[in-house]
Amino acid sequence: MTILIATPNGNIGRPLASQLLDAGASLVLIARDPAKVADLQARGARVVQGSLDDPATLARAFEGVSDAFWLTPPTFRPDYRQWALDTAAAAAAEAKKSGARVVVLSSVGAHQAGNGPVSVVGEVEGVLRAALPDVLALRPAYFFENFLRDAATIAAQGAWYGPTPAGRAMPMVATKDIAAVAAEELRAAWRGHRIRGVHGPADLTMAEVAEAFSEALGREVRYVEVPLSAALEAMAGAGAPDFVVALYAELLDGFVTGRTDPAEPRTRETTTPTTIAEFARDVLRPALAR
Numbered sequence: 001m002t003i004l005i006a007t008p009n010g011n012i013g014r015p016l017a018s019q020l021l022d023a024g025a026s027l028v029l030i031a032r033d034p035a036k037v038a039d040l041q042a043r044g045a046r047v048v049q050g051s052l053d054d055p056a057t058l059a060r061a062f063e064g065v066s067d068a069f070w071l072t073p074p075t076f077r078p079d080y081r082q083w084a085l086d087t088a089a090a091a092a093a094e095a096k097k098s099g100a101r102v103v104v105l106s107s108v109g110a111h112q113a114g115n116g117p118v119s120v121v122g123e124v125e126g127v128l129r130a131a132l133p134d135v136l137a138l139r140p141a142y143f144f145e146n147f148l149r150d151a152a153t154i155a156a157q158g159a160w161y162g163p164t165p166a167g168r169a170m171p172m173v174a175t176k177d178i179a180a181v182a183a184e185e186l187r188a189a190w191r192g193h194r195i196r197g198v199h200g201p202a203d204l205t206m207a208e209v210a211e212a213f214s215e216a217l218g219r220e221v222r223y224v225e226v227p228l229s230a231a232l233e234a235m236a237g238a239g240a241p242d243f244v245v246a247l248y249a250e251l252l253d254g255f256v257t258g259r260t261d262p263a264e265p266r267t268r269e270t271t272t273p274t275t276i277a278e279f280a281r282d283v284l285r286p287a288l289a290r
Contacts, residue, residue, distance in 0.1 A: 002026040003186050004061055004068040004100070006052055006091070008045075009036050011145050012105065015179040016069060021045065023187065030061050053087045062094035067186050071105040072124050074117065076244050081120050088124045092131035101134035103185050105178070108141050108171065108197065109260030116251035118260060134191050139264060140178045140198035141171030142255075144279040147209070148287055154213065155288050158221050163228040164255040166207045171262060173200035174279055177272035197264035201275050209276055216280030217288070228252055 003020060007013040008029040017040050020027055027045040031037045034047045041047045050057025052073070062068070070091055072084045088104075095102055109115045110122030125137045150160035164170070181198050206223040213221040231252055235245050254260035264270060 001066050001187070002028060002064055004028045004030070004065045006030050006061070006069065007071040007073055008040060010071070010073075011143070011175040012179050012182065013069070013071060014040075015176050016182050017045065019179060019183040020186065023183070025187070028061055028065060030057060053083065053090070055090055058090055058094045062091075062098045062100060065095075065098050065100045067101045067103070068095055069103050069105070069182055069186060070124075070128070072121050076117075076241075076247065078241075078243050080117070080243070080247070081123070084120050084124055085127055088127045089131065092128050095128075095132055100132075101136070101191075102128055102132055103136045103138060103182055104128055105182070106137045106139045106195075107260075108139050108199075108262040108264075109254055110137075110139055111263045112254070112259050114250050115254040115260055116247040116249070118251055118254070129193050134193075136185055136190065136194045136196060138178065138182060138185070138196055138198055139262060141173045141200050141262065143178075144172055144174045144200075144274075144276065145283070147213075147279075147284060151284070151287050154217075154221055154284075158219060159224050160221075161224045161226050161231070161234075162206070162255075163226055163231045163252050164206055166223055166225045167205050168255075168258075169203040169205050170255070170260075171197075171199040171203050171266070172209075172276065173198055173272055174274035177274050181272065195264060197262050197266070197270035198272060199262065199264075199266050199270040200272055203266070204276055212276040212280045213284065216277065216285050228256060 003025050005013050005017050008017045021043045029037050029045050029047050034049050048061040106121045106125050107118045109118045128135045153160050178198050210221050210223045
């Protein structure tokens with residue numbers, strides 16, 4: 001078994017690579033800058049230098065591969081949707097040549113149109129399923145790590161801001177748990193087209209997240225609900241291009257209306273262990289202390 005990880009430096013790809021190497025798997029990694037994965041290469045991973053949208057890079061990377069983990073990176077650009085679909089199609093063509101199964105990172109809400117980048121990864125699922133006989137789409141919930149984007153205001157104001165209703169419960173998950181599920185599935189015996197939700201230990205409201213943050217930090221942390229228009233104005237004011245604001249307008253509206261809710265019910269299989277309290281203590285608190 002030789003496993004390709006197309007994005008080995010992110011919050012999911014890196015722990016996934018480490019877990020698979022710990023398990024004795026043979027790995028291939030695609031990296032623009034091999035220095036960033038030198039530690040993984042030293043542990044035995046084969047590194048292919050290049051970018052995901054380069055056909056020659058994909059051809060070299062998929063050679064001899066039995067399984068692949070595909071994650072569409074958020075390299076937002078005006079043609080993001082078409083770029084993501086074309087890149088996935090090129091990867092699928094190489095996976096077909098090698099006979100590889102593909103585990104693709106998708107998202108809750110990917111089954112619905114109008115959810116911005118989430119709907120794009122849903123279309124990526126479709127591209128891979130149309131081309132390959134063995135595809136597993138992982139549809140994880142809202143990442144705990146997304147709260148790190150709010151570290152500055154949490155540190156300075158004891159608050160963070162967003163349009164999601166404070167009392168609306170939604171699944172949330174630690175990225176290390178997504179990596180663990182991906183590692184499990186890449187090593188498991190399965191065939192065909194499958195979808196697996198990855199939902200964290202419980203659905204949470206932003207008010208409950210604020211309670212967990214307050215407990216971990218030893219001071220009050222508040223979630224402040226703001227109109228969607230205000231959130232989008234803040235993005236634009238921070239320098240986000242218009243096409244990025246438009247993408248996130250759909251996604252944030254999905255959080256508000258419930259359009260991003262998972263299609264897959266919560267089950268024992270979709271429930272993962274890391275709690276928001278553990279994330280607050282082990283990840284958020286050290287990040288604020290830096």
